[in-house]
Amino acid sequence: MCRSIKTLREPYTHDVGPSDVQAAALQYVRKISGFRQPASHNAEAFQAAVQEVAQATERLLDSLQVRGSAAS
Numbered sequence: 619m620c621r622s623i624k625t626l627r628e629p630y631t632h633d634v635g636p637s638d639v640q641a642a643a644l645q646y647v648r649k650i651s652g653f654r655q656p657a658s659h660n661a662e663a664f665q666a667a668v669q670e671v672a673q674a675t676e677r678l679l680d681s682l683q684v685r686g687s688a689a690s
Contacts, residue, residue: 626675628684636672639679643672 623642626634647667648654656664 627679627682634679639672639675640668643668643675646671 623645624638625631626638626642631638647664651660651664651667653660653664
């Protein structure tokens with residue numbers, strides 16, 4: 619769906635930081651909302667969605683177990 623969103627889990631990407639997660643969340647919300655930059659009356663809802671998606675992404679990445687990785 620969002621071709622510019624990169625895979626953020628190992629072994630595809632190493633050293634994923636908060637800025638990577640935030641960028642992916644922003645791209646996702648932009649795609650599904652259809653807004654690159656929302657109007658002022660939608661800005662609060664837009665930013666809340668970005669934060670919620672970023673938090674869900676962090677939880678997902680933290681809970682994934684990748685077979686064959688040193689962390690498993």
